[in-house]
Amino acid sequence: MIENETMKSILARRSYKLFDSRPISDEALETIVTAGLYAPTGMNRQPWHFTVIRSREMLDKLAAARKAMPLPPGIPPAALKAMGDPMRNAPVMILVSAKEGGTGFQDSCLAMENMFIAAASLGIMSGWDHATVVDLVPNNPELRAELIPEGYILHAAAFFGYPGPEVKDRGERKGTVSYV
Numbered sequence: 248m249i250e251n252e253t254m255k256s257i258l259a260r261r262s263y264k265l266f267d268s269r270p271i272s273d274e275a276l277e278t279i280v281t282a283g284l285y286a287p288t289g290m291n292r293q294p295w296h297f298t299v300i301r302s303r304e305m306l307d308k309l310a311a312a313r314k315a316m317p318l319p320p321g322i323p324p325a326a327l328k329a330m331g332d333p334m335r336n337a338p339v340m341i342l343v344s345a346k347e348g349g350t351g352f353q354d355s356c357l358a359m360e361n362m363f364i365a366a367a368s369l370g371i372m373s374g375w376d377h378a379t380v381v382d383l384v385p386n387n388p389e390l391r392a393e394l395i396p397e398g399y400i401l402h403a404a405a406f407f408g409y410p411g412p413e414v415k416d417r418g419e420r421k422g423t424v425s426y427v
């Protein structure tokens with residue numbers, strides 16, 4: 248494998264939750280968002296909208312709404328507690344939504360991955376938050392109206408922040424590639 252700066256960032260990216268409270272600078276955030284905006288989109292439609300949440304008030308509002316959500320089946324409350332509450336510390340959350348129809352889902356996920364890698368290149372960790380995508384925002388009319396433009400569907404949501412405790416190694420990834 249060729250080891251260059253891009254590969255280093257891709258391999259450094261890890262899903263993360265236990266952020267410390269250091270803020271992300273405007274310049275770093277602009278770098279991350281720019282990486283998202285330069286992801287490919289079907290027919291170059293760029294059908295998306297990025298909602299960058301930095302307001303502590305909004306992050307707290309999301310955290311409170313999340314606390315009120317019923318637990319997914321099979322997950323004991325203690326397990327969720329052990330995972331921590333990412334919204335308590337992460338200084339930034341980014342939502343990517345897209346106009347209904349077309350390739351909005353794929354475009355949004357590609358944008359988010361670009362942002363994850365750009366963040367990793369700056370020593371900033373990230374973590375996808377699926378409950379926000381499938382439940383928290385779509386099923387809360389007030390949050391939906393505040394965060395997502397009319398006619399758009401939320402496809403991706405993630406936290407960004409500097410790491411607190413140690414980042415665990417993910418182990419090697421092997422055995423699922425065939426070359427034909």
Ligand SMILES: Cc1cc2nc3c(=O)[nH]c(=O)nc-3n(C[C@H](O)[C@H](O)[C@H](O)COP(=O)(O)O)c2cc1C
Nearest residue numbers: 260261262263264330374375376377378379416417
């Ligand atoms: C579609 C999708 C949904 C995910 N949802 C969550 C989630 O809700 N909470 C979470 O902690 N991690 C979530 N993850 C992160 C995965 O658990 C993580 O990517 C996986 O364990 C591999 O670890 P790595 O990202 O550190 O390589 C999600 C990842 C994807 C791609």
